[in-house]
Amino acid sequence: MIEDADIRLSRRRFLGLMGATAAFAAGCSRPDRGAIVPFNKRPEGVTPGLADFYASTFQEGLTAYGVLVRIREGRPLHLQGNDEHPGFRGKTSPRAIADVLRLYDPDRLRRPIVDGRPSDWARAEARILPALKAARKPVLLLSGALLSPTRRALVEDLRKALPGGLVHAAWEPACGESEAQASRACFGDERRSRLRLDRAEVVVSLETDLLAGERTEEIAGFASKRAPAGPEGPMNRLYAFEGAMSLTGANSDHRTPWKPSRAAALAFALARALHRKGVPLPSGVDAAALAPFDLDALAREQGASASLLHGLVDDLKRAGRAALVAAGPALPPQAHAACHLLNAMLGAEGRTVDAAFAPPGEALAGLQDLRGLLRSAAAGKFAAAVFWQANFGYASADPELWKSAAAGLPLKVRIGLHADETAQACEAALPEHHWLEAWGDFEPASDLLCLQQPAVGPLYDTRQGEEILLGFARALSKDAHALPADYREYLQRRWRREVYPAGSLVPFESFWQASLHDGVLRRRAAPRPPRRLDGRAVNAAAAAALAVPPPPGFELLLSPGAGVYDGRYANNGWLQELPDPVTKLTWGNAAALSPSDAQRLRLQDGDVVRLEAGGRSAEIPVVVQPGQAPGVLSAALGYGRRSGSVASGVGVDLYPLLGAASVSLTPTGAREALPFAQRHHSLEGRDAARSLSLSEYAESRRKGRPERPLARLYPPQRFPARKWAMAVDLSACVGCGACVVACQSENNVPVVGPERVLKGREMHWMRIDRYYAGPPERPRVLLQPMLCQHCDDAPCESVCPVNATNHDSEGLNQMAYNRCVGTRYCSNNCPYKVRRFNFFEYAAQTREPAGLAFNPEVTVRPRGVMEKCTFCVQRIQEAKAAARAAGRPLREGDVEPACAAACPAGAIVFGDLRDPSSRVSKLALSDRGYRVLEELGIRPSVTYLADLTNPAGPEERRGA
Amino acid sequence: MPATVSRRGFLKALVLAWAGAAAGLDSLKESLRSVLIPAGTTLHVRPPAHSVGRKAR
Known part of the structure; x- marks a missing residue:
């Protein structure tokens, strides 16, 4: 106890102690995380708490995805497909959804770097422009695919402005070059055709992943033919011949392991067999050129079933125009030429292979072209080089050549988001806008234009890549005033000149605003007549395919x-x-x-x-x-x-x-320890993921759905207003993963890193289970999205000692994070293993500004609590509020969880089970419907519809 | 001349000085944020000019 006695202290010493105390206290004060900032000057049109949507476009390689950007308080948070886009219809690829995180990547370049030192734009320009002005040799511009008419115009303007000229090459390491080569040889141009899987009844895939996540349009088309109303169909049939297991092979009705070097031979052998069955060859194609390709010999060589191949020929002949044969980018041009031949023979050209509105193809540089340019750079043939978009320093496939090219270039400029491998070799690294901060346009089809508009103001001192090039062109051009300083203005001018219909009664400003609002502009364009196949090119390809020695x-x-x-x-x-x-x-x-x-x-x-x-x-x-x-x-x-x-x-x-x-x-x-998200690959004879062939489906329908009387431990629950439920059609689902990423983005699901994935501590609320059945050489693959099943008699709820997980009156199995003490009993008792325990405070480890990607409607979970799918309860509440504000009841379609909204196949349906007219109610009663581990009597709210396969004849696969 | 401070008074002053310094410095830091934090950091999230949004649906 301290006695209240006087102590003797000098004034100087007292003040000294006070000073030390203040300094100590300042040192101990909680570090400011900068989490709360008042939005004290509200921009016009922004209502705090209400989301806005901006239509924009995301480009990846040769595809432009129309997207809607969800914005809250100025922050882009979530991406989904643009429903106005005629091809993607409100869906988009998993990578497009995830790219919102790249906007907030803490590693982004925030200001220019000149000669290895942080700098500013004025110094960067002072370093670059004199060299470009003095250039007597051409400047090399290496970029990714342009895909945009305005970008192409800009490159032309830059070419005119540069005194020594410009050599431009676009390179996309992931796009391959054989498809364009074959198209050039067979049709005389590089137009890329749309693969209309929605029109195809028989699809043959040769080493091509038609159903990979980024093939949104193909997935939707395929899925539309995979979920028939009954066993009588109609349903498409997919044959896959591939060396590596892909999602296409996993979803196929017949998958045959096939060496890629023999894919062209297979396609020519199919053409020969079709010809022998009376299908005429296109003019100019020599039957003798196909004579060496024998289907039976190939079947023997590859260990495949000859009857399957002959059955395929019959199927193709029967399907005719509704057949589709496609080859992958890894295959040589002759395989693509053989596919063109098959499609032309079947009449599929112009029907399932649709080039009627294909825009002029963009000539991409191939690997050899790129090497040639780098060799020229090493030989000192360029005055400078600008590397834009693609990461050449990393992906150029030839590290020594890259180094010598860098040494041979007097000035190298990188325009990019990061100080990446390319930037490290450059004198100047110029930071560019993320596409969510940028303007642009794309021409995916001759009758369609897509606009890209900023969804957020620039986060850093960056400039749009196009604007940097425009700045170069302006500074170098003799007629600088002809070019605007701003790329938006440049884009708008071009649109006014070339896109805005002449004589329109609508003023340009309204036309522009409407186009920005929709994100897409449909134009009138005359369809091109079907392409004519050059028989000589096919004959040459057949000869080349024959000459390929086994590697x-x-x-x-x-x-x-x-x-x-x-x-x-x-x-x-x-x-x-x-x-x-x-x-x-x-x-x-x-x-x-x-x-x-x-x-x-x-x-x-x-x-x-x-x-x-x-x-x-x-x-x-x-x-x-x-x-x-x-x-x-x-x-x-x-x-x-x-x-x-x-x-x-x-x-x-x-x-x-x-x-x-x-x-x-x-x-x-x-x-090396590999961080697999799934370690067990067999269903061990259980039927958690079911698959039926059409004939088995017919048989099961005839027998009727078996009634399983289930005992229950608890009195039935009442759901007075509604009962939320989900249906997942395994036949439509292709396992692309769009739902997984959309869930992660919507629900602030943390990233845990490889070390914790190795310990089985990944946090995804939604996962896609993949099972193999049958012999490992030729397995059947079953894919099943798995998420919290929101069981009515949930086993997790009954074991929680603190009642942190319980049921609400609308059937949601909910978590009170604050109440959870982390016993993990619930996870232990969950038969689906969909509960995730937050072992560390992952959200707190987020480096700024990545925290800006968090959805403010969803709690960021602290350490030590269990988390799981909520059926996107925040979206349910938002829809309820909107319906209440509009004075109407909640309607079917008002609530769409992130996974369902993202699914390109439309495999996930969400709704009210108490409404007998809702889609989910109807699907819950489907004769394909079942509930996973139903026999446990826990009454899950998710109905799975058994996968369907449509195998042909004797090769029929057995259902699980 | 040395000042005479009671032990209780001394402790009171110590606690007050600590609390005051902690609170004061925090608020001082807050008010200086806009000056101290360089332009281009993430606090300046703002809607884009000239873009066209859609209302929440």
């Missing part, structure tokens, strides 16, 4: 990573943690081997091997992939980046092997 060693198939694509998204944690749809591997790549090859080489998952081709090598762990063709090795590109705090060092860079047809494989004896 030594393993055939190599490199494809863009499902999440990271060509590496540009490698710094996006959402996409790194999105499991590969087939291998379920997160955070890295692995070389997939067939089970027989793995057994022969005594390799198992995680064993590291050295791959060598053409004097280059890479060391990579292997994954034993059921269904992989023997002798084929496949892996994803886009990993092994050398810059970026998230991307750096994750996975293995395989770009040095790009272009190699085959590799040699040597085990190194090392092992």
Whole structure:
């Protein structure tokens, strides 16, 4: 106890102590996280708490996705497809959804860097412009695909302004070049046709992933033919011939492991067999050129069923115009030419292969073209180089050539989002806007234009890439005033000149505003007549296909990573943690081997091997992939980046092997732990994921749905107003992962990193389970989205000691995070394993400004609590409020959880089970419907509709 | 001349000075934020000029 006695203290000492106390207190004060900032000057049109939507366009490679950007208080939070876009109809790709995180990437360049030092725009211009003005040699501009008429016009303006001229090449490492080469040879142009899977009854896929996540339009078209009302169909039939297991193979009715080097031979053999069955060859195609391709011999060689191949020929003939044959970018041009021949023979050209409104093709540089340009750069033939978009320093496939090119260029300028591998080699790195901050237009079809508009003001001292080039053109042009300083103005001027209909009664300003509002503009354009196939090109392709020697060693198939694509998204944690749809591997790549090859080489998952081709090598762990063709090795590109705090060092860079047809494989004896999101691959004879062939479906319908009387431990619950429920059609679902990313974005689901995925601590509220059945050489694949089933008699609720998880009056199984003490009993008692425990305060580890991507409507969960799917309760509440404000009851379609809104296949349906007219009520009663682990008597609210397959004849697959 | 301070008074002053300094510095930092934080940081999230949005649906 302190006595109140006087103490003697000098004034100086007292003040000294006070000063020290104040300094100590200041040091101890809670560090300011800058989380709350008053929005004290409300911009016009912004209502705090209400979301706005901006229509814009996201470009990836040669595809422009129409998107709607959801904005709250000025922050873009969530992306979904633009419902006005005629092709995508409100859906978009998982990578497009996830790209909102790249806007808030803490690693983004925030100001220009000149000669390795942070700088500003004035100094950057002072460094670059005199060199460009003095250039007597051409300047090299290497970019990604332009895809935009205004960008093309800008490049032309820049070309005119540069005194030494401009050499421009567009390169997309993930797009391949064989398709364009074949199109040029067979049709004389590079127009890319739309694959109309919505019109196709028989689809043949040769090493092409038609159902990969980014193929939104194809997935929607395919799914529209996969969920018939009854066993009588109609339903399409998909044949896949592929070396690596893809989502297309996983969803096919017949999948045959097939070496990619023999895909062209297969297509020509199919053409020959069709011809022999009376289908005429297009004029100019020589029957003798096809004579060496024999279907039976190929079947023997590849260990495939000859009867299946002959059945396919009959199927193709029967389908005629409704058939579609497509080859993948990894295949050589002759395989594409053979597909053009088949489509032309069947009459599919102009029907399922639709080039009627294809815009003028964009000539992309191939790997050889790029190497040629880099060699010229090394030889000092360019005055300077500007690298825009694609990351050439990382993906140029030839590190030594890149270095010598960099040494041969007097000035190198990088325009990009990050200080990436390319920027590190450049004298000036100019930060550009993220596309959500930028203007632009795209021409995906001759009758359609898409506009890109900023959804947020620039976060940093950046400029739009186009604006930087426009600045160069203005500074160098003799007639500088002819060019506006602002790219929006440039875009608007071009639209006024070339897009705005002459003589329109609507003023241009209204036309522009309406186009921005919709994000798309449909134009009148005359359809082009069907393309005429050049028979000579096909004859030459057949001869080339015959001359291909079997490659030594393993055939190599490199494809863009499902999440990271060509590496540009490698710094996006959402996409790194999105499991590969087939291998379920997160955070890295692995070389997939067939089970027989793995057994022969005594390799198992995680064993590291050295791959060598053409004097280059890479060391990579292997994954034993059921269904992989023997002798084929496949892996994803886009990993092994050398810059970026998230991307750096994750996975293995395989770009040095790009272009190699085959590799040699040597085990190194090392092992690496692979962070798989799923470790068990068999259903062990249970029927959690069901699949029926059409005939089995007919049989099950005849027998009727078995009644299973279920005992229940609790009195039935009452849902007086409504009962929320979901239906998932496994036949429509292709497993693309759009729902997983949309859920992550909507619900602030944290990224945990590879170490914690290895411990099984990933946090996804929604996952897609992938099961194999049958022999590992030719497995059947079953895909099943899995999320909280919101059981009526939920086993998690009855074991929670603190009642943190309980049921609401509308059937939602809800979590009170504040009440949860983290016993994890609920997770232990959940038969679906969909509850996720927050082991660390992941949200607190978010580096600013990534926290701006958090949805303010969803609680950011602290450490030590259990979390799980809420059926997007925030969207339910928002819809209720909107309905109340409008004075009407809640209607069907008012509430759409993020997963359902994102699903390109329309496989997820959400609604009120108490409303007998709702879609979900009808689907719950479907004769394909079942509930997973229904026998436990827990009454889940999610109905799954059994997967359907449409196998042909004797090869019929058995349902699980 | 040395000042005479009671022990209770001293402790009171100590606690008050601590609390005051903590609160004062925090609010001082808050009010200086707009000056101290360089332009272009994320606090300046703002709607874009010239874009056209749609109302919440």
